[in-house]
Amino acid sequence: MNREDEFNEKPHENEEVINEVEEVKSGSEEVQEEPLYVEPKEKTDPYVYRGGSSYEPGVEERRRKKKFSGFSLIAIALIFTLLGTSLGVYGAFNILPETDFFLNSKLGQMVLENKNETPTFVATPELLEEGLTIPQIVEMVQPAVVTVSVQVPGTTGWFNPQGSYSESIGTGFILNEEGLIATNYHVVENGEEIKVTLYDGQEVSAKLVNYDASNDLAVLQMDENVKVPGVVTLGDSSSLKVGESVIAIGNPLSKEFAGTVTSGIISATERAVTIGRNEYTYIQTDAAINGGNSGGPLINARGEVIGINSAKIATESVEGIGFAIPINTLIDGLDALSKAQLIIGIAGRGVDEETASANDIVPGVLVMEVQNNTPAYIAAIMVGDIITEFDGQKVTSVEELNKVKNTKEAGDEVVLKIYRDGEYIDLKLTLRERN
Secondary structure (H helix, E strand, O other): OOHHHHHHHOOOOOHHHHHHHHHHHHHOHHHHOOOOOOOOOOOOOOEEEOOOOOEEEOOOOOOOOOOOOHHHHHHHHHHHHHHHHHHHHHHHHHOHHHOHHHHOOHHHHHHHHHHOOOOOOOOOOOOOOOOOOHHHHHHHHHHHEEEEEEEEEOOOOOOOOOOOEEEEEEEEEEOOOOOEEEEOHHHHOOOOEEEEEOOOOOEEEEEEEEEEHHHOEEEEEEOOOOOOOOOOEEOOHHHOOOOOEEEEEEOOOOHHHOOEEEEEEEEEEEEEEEEOOEEEEEEEEOOOOOOOOOOOEEEOOOOEEEEEEEEEOOOOOOOOOEEEEEHHHHHHHHHHHOOOOEEOOEEEEEEOHHHHHHHOOOOEEEEEEEOOOOHHHHOOOOOOOEEEEEOOEEOOOHHHHHHHHOOOOOOOEEEEEEEEOOEEEEEEEEOEEOO
């Protein structure tokens, strides 16, 4: 009798079991080599893992000879390795230090020597939270920030003999209750009509009081009949530290973006930057500064103005590099800038010792232009003259000349020492305010 006949003579008491066995038979050659008869068992509905990623109920795993695979041997070895390492570490820290062998060693002697020393603790610096939140700073300072718009004349032509005007936009901030406003000189340079838009949207007239072109500073005066909506507090730019939080308030691009607030940190405190022929010492910041922000305040965490936003590096490959004039530069010259500008009526160029020696002339301020109906014109100063002294003080640059001039009042008479045609002459000049 073969195995198949034997199977056929067996009673089939459980049809479900037979069907399952037939399914397993047809699924694997390895299963076909096992006995085909399966004794009926109680239904326990176990889950049997089939070697894939799923489980099926109702089929028990066949009994096979247990063999140790390579993976099992590696796992056992790893367990014993970890156990041995743990015991070794425990012994090194808890048993070895108490033995005579360790105590008599050099390491043991060093441990005993340092055992009685008082431990030194290094304190972690505390992070001090000082200052106001950004919304608090904005609420405090923004009413004192203004939009400055200037009408700048264009060129005349055959079809436009009267010329045209373009509008230049900048920012400023109110310094005092009298309505003095600080801004950049390049915002109002060459402007003929100045308007100021206040925080509440009111637009008023303003005039240029004085300026310092060498430091790109200007002071304006609002219409005296206007109520001042706010005044800034000036800080101390000499005490700035890299990493301090700052915010900028201004009018980037146009009036539509008036009052825009950006924030950042102080990236550098004394950054030398050359713009045109002038070199400036700026505060560098990563707070966003764009066209129209010029003249606006850079404010610290206490709500103090510590800089005047002035410039940025404007290339596609550079972001977050803006510059502000240190507020101390404005404070140092504020007395002179708050007074009406006194004019001489010349355009000049400084002549230092080296230039004078190379050109066989004398050091001073070379007169390049004399404007009509000005104190210089009335005093008979001529193009080509070299001003060597102004009110008794030697000058070799326009900045030095203006510094002396700014100590005077309108109506003061000063004596200029002039070098002309190889001779020195003295001329008297009466200062007056710019119209």
